[in-house]
Amino acid sequence: MNRDNRKEYCDKMLHAYELGILSDEERQRFESHYLECDYCYEGVKEFESVARLLREDKTVYETAKSITTETETTSGFTGVLSKLWDGTRKQATFAPLAAAAMIVLLMIPAYLIFIGGQQGQVIDLWGSRSADDTVFNIDPGEDVTLEFRYGDFTPGKEYIIEVIPYLRESVYTDSNFTAFNSHFVGQLTLSPDIFEDGFYKLLLSSVKGDPLMEVVFEVDKIESQE
Protein backbone atom coordinates (compact mmCIF):
# COMPACT_ATOMS: atom_id res chain seq x y z
CA MET A 1 0.00 0.00 0.00
CA ASN A 2 1.57 3.31 -0.98
CA ARG A 3 1.22 6.46 1.11
CA ASP A 4 -1.81 7.87 -0.77
CA ASN A 5 -3.64 4.56 -0.77
CA ARG A 6 -2.85 4.12 2.88
CA LYS A 7 -4.31 7.52 3.79
CA GLU A 8 -7.36 6.81 1.67
CA TYR A 9 -7.85 3.49 3.48
CA CYS A 10 -7.43 5.18 6.89
CA ASP A 11 -9.92 7.94 6.11
CA LYS A 12 -12.39 5.42 4.77
CA MET A 13 -12.26 2.97 7.64
CA LEU A 14 -11.51 5.11 10.67
CA HIS A 15 -15.00 6.27 11.59
CA ALA A 16 -16.60 2.91 10.83
CA TYR A 17 -14.10 1.39 13.25
CA GLU A 18 -14.72 4.06 15.87
CA LEU A 19 -18.44 3.39 15.71
CA GLY A 20 -17.89 -0.35 16.07
CA ILE A 21 -19.85 -1.31 12.96
CA LEU A 22 -17.14 -3.32 11.18
CA SER A 23 -17.47 -7.09 10.96
CA ASP A 24 -15.05 -9.05 13.18
CA GLU A 25 -12.87 -9.85 10.17
CA GLU A 26 -12.79 -6.27 8.91
CA ARG A 27 -12.16 -4.98 12.43
CA GLN A 28 -9.15 -7.26 12.91
CA ARG A 29 -7.78 -6.24 9.53
CA PHE A 30 -8.12 -2.58 10.45
CA GLU A 31 -6.57 -3.10 13.89
CA SER A 32 -3.55 -4.88 12.36
CA HIS A 33 -3.12 -1.94 10.03
CA TYR A 34 -3.65 0.57 12.83
CA LEU A 35 -0.86 -0.91 14.94
CA GLU A 36 1.60 0.01 12.21
CA CYS A 37 0.00 3.28 11.11
CA ASP A 38 0.80 6.55 12.89
CA TYR A 39 -1.92 8.42 11.00
CA CYS A 40 -4.65 6.05 12.19
CA TYR A 41 -3.26 5.97 15.72
CA GLU A 42 -3.31 9.77 15.94
CA GLY A 43 -6.83 9.81 14.48
CA VAL A 44 -8.17 7.24 16.92
CA LYS A 45 -6.50 8.95 19.87
CA GLU A 46 -7.72 12.39 18.89
CA PHE A 47 -11.33 11.28 18.48
CA GLU A 48 -11.43 8.81 21.37
CA SER A 49 -13.74 10.80 23.67
CA VAL A 50 -16.07 11.80 20.85
CA ALA A 51 -16.24 8.24 19.53
CA ARG A 52 -17.03 6.97 23.01
CA LEU A 53 -19.94 9.39 23.30
CA LEU A 54 -21.16 8.45 19.82
CA ARG A 55 -21.16 4.79 20.76
CA GLU A 56 -22.36 4.86 24.33
CA ASP A 57 -24.19 8.00 25.33
CA LYS A 58 -27.94 7.73 25.54
CA THR A 59 -28.55 11.40 24.77
CA VAL A 60 -26.57 11.00 21.55
CA TYR A 61 -28.86 8.13 20.58
CA GLU A 62 -31.95 10.14 21.44
CA THR A 63 -30.72 13.17 19.50
CA ALA A 64 -29.81 11.08 16.45
CA LYS A 65 -33.17 9.36 16.59
CA SER A 66 -35.04 12.66 16.84
CA ILE A 67 -33.04 13.99 13.84
CA THR A 68 -34.05 11.02 11.72
CA THR A 69 -37.69 11.33 12.76
CA GLU A 70 -37.80 15.11 12.26
CA THR A 71 -36.05 15.16 8.90
CA GLU A 72 -38.06 12.23 7.59
CA THR A 73 -41.31 13.96 8.53
CA THR A 74 -40.22 17.35 7.20
CA SER A 75 -38.60 16.15 3.99
CA GLY A 76 -41.46 13.73 3.42
CA PHE A 77 -44.08 16.45 3.55
CA THR A 78 -42.11 19.15 1.75
CA GLY A 79 -41.21 16.61 -0.93
CA VAL A 80 -44.83 15.62 -1.47
CA LEU A 81 -45.99 19.22 -1.32
CA SER A 82 -43.40 20.44 -3.78
CA LYS A 83 -44.41 17.71 -6.22
CA LEU A 84 -48.14 18.36 -5.85
CA TRP A 85 -47.83 22.15 -5.99
CA ASP A 86 -45.16 22.34 -8.63
CA GLY A 87 -45.93 25.55 -10.52
CA THR A 88 -48.93 27.84 -10.50
CA ARG A 89 -50.90 26.17 -13.32
CA LYS A 90 -50.61 22.77 -11.75
CA GLN A 91 -51.60 24.24 -8.41
CA ALA A 92 -55.01 25.23 -9.74
CA THR A 93 -55.54 21.88 -11.43
CA PHE A 94 -54.32 19.59 -8.67
CA ALA A 95 -55.19 21.42 -5.49
CA PRO A 96 -58.28 19.29 -4.65
CA LEU A 97 -56.37 16.11 -5.50
CA ALA A 98 -53.43 17.24 -3.38
CA ALA A 99 -55.69 17.99 -0.44
CA ALA A 100 -57.24 14.52 -0.68
CA ALA A 101 -53.79 12.93 -0.91
CA MET A 102 -52.60 14.85 2.13
CA ILE A 103 -55.63 13.73 4.16
CA VAL A 104 -54.91 10.10 3.27
CA LEU A 105 -51.23 10.54 4.11
CA LEU A 106 -52.08 12.11 7.44
CA MET A 107 -54.42 9.26 8.27
CA ILE A 108 -51.90 6.48 7.61
CA PRO A 109 -49.83 6.90 10.82
CA ALA A 110 -52.97 7.05 12.93
CA TYR A 111 -54.27 3.90 11.23
CA LEU A 112 -50.96 2.11 11.77
CA ILE A 113 -50.96 2.98 15.45
CA PHE A 114 -54.58 1.88 15.72
CA ILE A 115 -53.83 -1.55 14.28
CA GLY A 116 -50.67 -1.88 16.38
CA GLY A 117 -48.32 -1.29 13.49
CA GLN A 118 -45.71 0.61 15.49
CA GLN A 119 -42.49 -1.43 15.30
CA GLY A 120 -44.34 -4.76 15.25
CA GLN A 121 -44.29 -6.30 18.69
CA VAL A 122 -41.23 -4.50 20.00
CA ILE A 123 -41.90 -2.17 22.88
CA ASP A 124 -39.12 0.37 22.64
CA LEU A 125 -38.61 1.66 26.17
CA TRP A 126 -35.38 3.50 25.53
CA GLY A 127 -35.95 5.46 22.39
CA SER A 128 -38.44 7.88 23.89
CA ARG A 129 -37.61 10.07 26.82
CA SER A 130 -40.78 9.19 28.65
CA ALA A 131 -42.26 5.86 27.81
CA ASP A 132 -45.04 6.47 30.34
CA ASP A 133 -46.89 8.87 28.06
CA THR A 134 -46.83 6.40 25.16
CA VAL A 135 -49.43 3.69 24.77
CA PHE A 136 -48.08 0.52 23.20
CA ASN A 137 -50.66 -1.43 21.24
CA ILE A 138 -49.96 -5.13 21.33
CA ASP A 139 -51.30 -7.96 19.27
CA PRO A 140 -52.44 -10.88 21.48
CA GLY A 141 -51.28 -13.35 18.83
CA GLU A 142 -47.56 -12.50 18.93
CA ASP A 143 -44.80 -12.49 21.53
CA VAL A 144 -43.86 -9.10 22.90
CA THR A 145 -40.24 -7.96 23.14
CA LEU A 146 -39.43 -5.23 25.63
CA GLU A 147 -36.33 -3.36 24.54
CA PHE A 148 -34.56 -1.08 26.99
CA ARG A 149 -31.15 0.42 27.61
CA TYR A 150 -29.09 0.30 30.77
CA GLY A 151 -25.78 2.07 30.20
CA ASP A 152 -24.07 0.87 33.39
CA PHE A 153 -24.60 -2.84 32.95
CA THR A 154 -21.63 -5.17 33.30
CA PRO A 155 -21.41 -7.73 30.47
CA GLY A 156 -21.97 -11.26 31.68
CA LYS A 157 -23.27 -10.17 35.08
CA GLU A 158 -26.72 -11.37 36.10
CA TYR A 159 -29.57 -9.05 36.99
CA ILE A 160 -33.06 -9.49 38.33
CA ILE A 161 -35.69 -8.32 35.92
CA GLU A 162 -39.35 -7.90 36.78
CA VAL A 163 -42.48 -6.79 34.97
CA ILE A 164 -44.94 -5.38 37.46
CA PRO A 165 -48.47 -4.19 36.74
CA TYR A 166 -49.60 -1.01 38.50
CA LEU A 167 -50.40 -1.70 42.16
CA ARG A 168 -50.17 -5.46 41.68
CA GLU A 169 -47.72 -8.31 42.12
CA SER A 170 -45.02 -8.94 39.55
CA VAL A 171 -46.25 -10.94 36.52
CA TYR A 172 -42.77 -11.90 35.39
CA THR A 173 -39.46 -12.33 37.21
CA ASP A 174 -36.11 -13.59 35.98
CA SER A 175 -33.26 -13.62 38.51
CA ASN A 176 -30.59 -14.53 35.94
CA PHE A 177 -31.17 -11.93 33.27
CA THR A 178 -28.10 -11.28 31.09
CA ALA A 179 -29.60 -10.51 27.68
CA PHE A 180 -27.83 -7.24 26.88
CA ASN A 181 -26.11 -6.69 23.57
CA SER A 182 -22.80 -4.88 23.13
CA HIS A 183 -24.67 -1.58 22.93
CA PHE A 184 -26.18 -1.95 26.40
CA VAL A 185 -29.60 -2.72 25.03
CA GLY A 186 -31.50 -5.39 26.92
CA GLN A 187 -34.22 -7.49 25.33
CA LEU A 188 -36.87 -9.42 27.16
CA THR A 189 -39.37 -11.44 25.13
CA LEU A 190 -42.62 -12.34 26.82
CA SER A 191 -45.88 -14.01 25.98
CA PRO A 192 -48.64 -11.50 25.24
CA ASP A 193 -50.88 -13.42 27.66
CA ILE A 194 -49.26 -11.83 30.69
CA PHE A 195 -50.40 -8.38 29.63
CA GLU A 196 -53.75 -6.73 30.15
CA ASP A 197 -54.62 -3.13 29.38
CA GLY A 198 -52.93 -0.76 31.80
CA PHE A 199 -49.67 0.50 33.24
CA TYR A 200 -46.61 -1.68 33.81
CA LYS A 201 -43.22 -1.12 35.32
CA LEU A 202 -40.08 -2.81 34.04
CA LEU A 203 -37.66 -3.04 36.95
CA LEU A 204 -34.01 -4.04 36.70
CA SER A 205 -32.20 -4.78 39.96
CA SER A 206 -28.88 -6.17 41.05
CA VAL A 207 -28.84 -9.76 42.32
CA LYS A 208 -28.84 -8.32 45.83
CA GLY A 209 -32.14 -6.62 45.01
CA ASP A 210 -30.93 -3.03 44.70
CA PRO A 211 -33.07 -1.30 42.06
CA LEU A 212 -30.97 -0.02 39.16
CA MET A 213 -33.41 1.08 36.51
CA GLU A 214 -37.15 1.31 36.05
CA VAL A 215 -39.36 2.31 33.16
CA VAL A 216 -43.12 2.74 33.23
CA PHE A 217 -45.13 2.03 30.12
CA GLU A 218 -48.76 1.58 29.13
CA VAL A 219 -50.14 -1.34 27.20
CA ASP A 220 -53.32 -1.44 25.18
CA LYS A 221 -54.22 -4.88 23.86
CA ILE A 222 -55.80 -5.01 20.45
CA GLU A 223 -59.05 -6.94 20.28
CA SER A 224 -58.68 -10.34 18.67
CA GLN A 225 -60.05 -10.53 15.11
CA GLU A 226 -61.77 -13.88 15.74
Next chain:
Amino acid sequence: MNLSQLCADAQKGDKKAENQLFTKLFERFLPIAGYRIRNRQDAEEVCQIALETILAKYKEIEFDEGFASWAVKVLDFKIRKYFDKRKHPLQDTTEMEGIEQNQAGLVEQPDFKLRDKLLECLKKIGKRNNRYARIIVMQFQGYKIDEICEKLNTTPNNVYVLLSRSRSLLKQCLEPGDTHEPGQ
Protein backbone atom coordinates in the same frame (compact mmCIF):
# COMPACT_ATOMS: atom_id res chain seq x y z
CA MET B 1 10.70 2.48 12.99
CA ASN B 2 7.71 0.24 12.37
CA LEU B 3 6.58 -2.63 14.58
CA SER B 4 7.79 -5.40 12.28
CA GLN B 5 11.27 -3.92 12.17
CA LEU B 6 11.34 -3.41 15.94
CA CYS B 7 10.14 -6.98 16.38
CA ALA B 8 12.82 -8.33 14.03
CA ASP B 9 15.52 -6.41 15.91
CA ALA B 10 14.14 -7.48 19.29
CA GLN B 11 14.07 -11.11 18.15
CA LYS B 12 17.80 -10.79 17.47
CA GLY B 13 18.33 -9.71 21.08
CA ASP B 14 18.27 -5.91 20.77
CA LYS B 15 16.98 -4.82 24.21
CA LYS B 16 16.42 -1.21 23.20
CA ALA B 17 14.25 -2.34 20.28
CA GLU B 18 12.35 -4.65 22.61
CA ASN B 19 11.59 -1.79 24.99
CA GLN B 20 10.44 0.43 22.15
CA LEU B 21 8.35 -2.39 20.73
CA PHE B 22 6.44 -2.98 23.95
CA THR B 23 6.02 0.71 24.75
CA LYS B 24 4.53 1.26 21.30
CA LEU B 25 2.34 -1.82 21.54
CA PHE B 26 0.93 -0.76 24.90
CA GLU B 27 0.12 2.72 23.58
CA ARG B 28 -1.67 1.31 20.58
CA PHE B 29 -3.41 -1.54 22.36
CA LEU B 30 -5.08 0.80 24.84
CA PRO B 31 -7.61 2.43 22.49
CA ILE B 32 -8.45 -0.99 21.00
CA ALA B 33 -9.16 -2.50 24.41
CA GLY B 34 -10.80 0.71 25.59
CA TYR B 35 -13.36 0.50 22.79
CA ARG B 36 -14.55 -2.88 23.94
CA ILE B 37 -13.98 -2.73 27.69
CA ARG B 38 -15.65 0.31 29.14
CA ASN B 39 -13.68 0.36 32.37
CA ARG B 40 -10.32 1.98 31.63
CA GLN B 41 -8.50 0.25 34.46
CA ASP B 42 -9.68 -3.15 33.25
CA ALA B 43 -8.73 -2.28 29.69
CA GLU B 44 -5.20 -1.41 30.84
CA GLU B 45 -4.89 -4.67 32.72
CA VAL B 46 -6.08 -6.74 29.78
CA CYS B 47 -3.48 -4.98 27.62
CA GLN B 48 -0.78 -5.84 30.17
CA ILE B 49 -1.87 -9.49 30.14
CA ALA B 50 -1.78 -9.57 26.33
CA LEU B 51 1.69 -8.00 26.35
CA GLU B 52 2.95 -10.58 28.83
CA THR B 53 1.84 -13.35 26.46
CA ILE B 54 3.44 -11.60 23.50
CA LEU B 55 6.66 -11.11 25.44
CA ALA B 56 6.77 -14.78 26.40
CA LYS B 57 6.18 -16.04 22.87
CA TYR B 58 7.28 -13.58 20.22
CA LYS B 59 10.84 -14.82 19.98
CA GLU B 60 9.84 -18.36 19.10
CA ILE B 61 7.25 -17.53 16.46
CA GLU B 62 7.62 -17.08 12.74
CA PHE B 63 4.95 -14.66 11.66
CA ASP B 64 3.15 -15.70 8.49
CA GLU B 65 0.73 -12.78 8.43
CA GLY B 66 3.07 -10.31 10.10
CA PHE B 67 3.72 -9.42 13.70
CA ALA B 68 0.92 -6.82 13.94
CA SER B 69 -1.78 -9.31 12.88
CA TRP B 70 -0.57 -11.83 15.42
CA ALA B 71 -0.36 -9.22 18.20
CA VAL B 72 -3.93 -8.05 17.45
CA LYS B 73 -5.15 -11.65 17.60
CA VAL B 74 -3.51 -12.13 21.00
CA LEU B 75 -5.18 -8.98 22.32
CA ASP B 76 -8.51 -10.01 20.81
CA PHE B 77 -8.24 -13.39 22.51
CA LYS B 78 -7.49 -11.79 25.88
CA ILE B 79 -10.42 -9.42 25.55
CA ARG B 80 -12.73 -12.35 24.76
CA LYS B 81 -11.30 -14.23 27.72
CA TYR B 82 -11.98 -11.23 29.93
CA PHE B 83 -15.65 -11.26 28.93
CA ASP B 84 -15.83 -15.06 29.32
CA LYS B 85 -14.52 -14.70 32.83
CA ARG B 86 -17.37 -12.32 33.58
CA LYS B 87 -19.92 -14.68 32.08
CA HIS B 88 -18.53 -17.77 33.82
CA PRO B 89 -16.85 -16.61 37.03
CA LEU B 90 -16.01 -20.14 38.17
CA GLN B 91 -14.01 -21.02 35.06
CA ASP B 92 -10.25 -21.31 35.45
CA THR B 93 -8.95 -18.07 34.04
CA THR B 94 -6.20 -17.50 36.57
CA GLU B 95 -4.52 -14.73 34.64
CA MET B 96 -7.67 -12.63 34.76
CA GLU B 97 -7.71 -12.66 38.56
CA GLY B 98 -7.40 -9.25 40.12
CA ILE B 99 -9.45 -7.69 37.37
CA GLU B 100 -12.54 -8.80 39.24
CA GLN B 101 -11.95 -6.15 41.88
CA ASN B 102 -12.18 -3.39 39.35
CA GLN B 103 -15.77 -4.15 38.45
CA ALA B 104 -16.94 -1.83 41.17
CA GLY B 105 -15.17 0.99 39.38
CA LEU B 106 -18.16 2.32 37.54
CA VAL B 107 -18.06 3.73 34.07
CA GLU B 108 -16.45 7.15 33.83
CA GLN B 109 -18.71 10.17 33.66
CA PRO B 110 -18.96 11.70 30.20
CA ASP B 111 -17.44 15.08 29.45
CA PHE B 112 -20.67 17.08 29.56
CA LYS B 113 -19.28 20.11 27.77
CA LEU B 114 -18.03 17.97 24.91
CA ARG B 115 -21.33 16.11 24.82
CA ASP B 116 -23.38 19.32 24.53
CA LYS B 117 -21.21 20.53 21.70
CA LEU B 118 -21.40 17.12 20.01
CA LEU B 119 -25.21 17.12 20.17
CA GLU B 120 -25.25 20.58 18.64
CA CYS B 121 -22.95 19.43 15.83
CA LEU B 122 -25.02 16.30 15.19
CA LYS B 123 -28.09 18.48 14.74
CA LYS B 124 -26.23 20.77 12.33
CA ILE B 125 -25.06 17.82 10.24
CA GLY B 126 -28.48 16.20 10.46
CA LYS B 127 -30.12 19.28 8.94
CA ARG B 128 -28.16 18.73 5.74
CA ASN B 129 -28.25 14.96 5.56
CA ASN B 130 -29.95 12.65 8.00
CA ARG B 131 -28.16 9.50 6.87
CA TYR B 132 -25.34 10.00 9.35
CA ALA B 133 -27.86 10.23 12.19
CA ARG B 134 -29.51 7.06 10.88
CA ILE B 135 -26.18 5.23 11.03
CA ILE B 136 -25.61 6.45 14.59
CA VAL B 137 -29.03 5.12 15.58
CA MET B 138 -28.37 1.79 13.88
CA GLN B 139 -24.95 1.31 15.48
CA PHE B 140 -26.59 1.84 18.88
CA GLN B 141 -29.07 -0.85 17.98
CA GLY B 142 -26.20 -3.23 17.24
CA TYR B 143 -26.31 -3.28 13.44
CA LYS B 144 -23.12 -4.02 11.53
CA ILE B 145 -22.00 -2.60 8.21
CA ASP B 146 -23.78 -5.15 5.99
CA GLU B 147 -27.11 -4.68 7.70
CA ILE B 148 -26.71 -0.89 7.63
CA CYS B 149 -26.05 -1.02 3.88
CA GLU B 150 -29.15 -3.13 3.40
CA LYS B 151 -31.28 -0.70 5.36
CA LEU B 152 -29.87 2.36 3.60
CA ASN B 153 -30.00 0.55 0.28
CA THR B 154 -26.39 1.37 -0.52
CA THR B 155 -22.91 -0.17 -0.74
CA PRO B 156 -20.31 -0.45 2.05
CA ASN B 157 -18.07 1.90 0.13
CA ASN B 158 -20.75 4.60 0.11
CA VAL B 159 -21.27 4.16 3.84
CA TYR B 160 -17.53 4.46 4.50
CA VAL B 161 -17.37 7.63 2.41
CA LEU B 162 -20.41 9.09 4.15
CA LEU B 163 -18.87 8.32 7.53
CA SER B 164 -15.55 9.78 6.56
CA ARG B 165 -17.18 13.04 5.45
CA SER B 166 -19.35 13.19 8.53
CA ARG B 167 -16.32 12.67 10.72
CA SER B 168 -14.55 15.59 9.05
CA LEU B 169 -17.61 17.77 9.53
CA LEU B 170 -17.88 16.76 13.16
CA LYS B 171 -14.22 17.46 13.72
CA GLN B 172 -14.54 20.86 12.08
CA CYS B 173 -17.65 21.67 14.09
CA LEU B 174 -16.12 20.55 17.38
CA GLU B 175 -13.08 22.74 16.97
CA PRO B 176 -13.11 25.59 19.50
CA GLY B 177 -14.60 28.79 18.17
CA ASP B 178 -16.47 27.15 15.30
CA THR B 179 -19.44 29.23 14.26
CA HIS B 180 -20.11 28.18 10.69
CA GLU B 181 -22.55 25.55 9.47
CA PRO B 182 -20.87 22.25 8.56
CA GLY B 183 -20.35 21.66 4.89
CA GLN B 184 -20.19 25.34 4.04
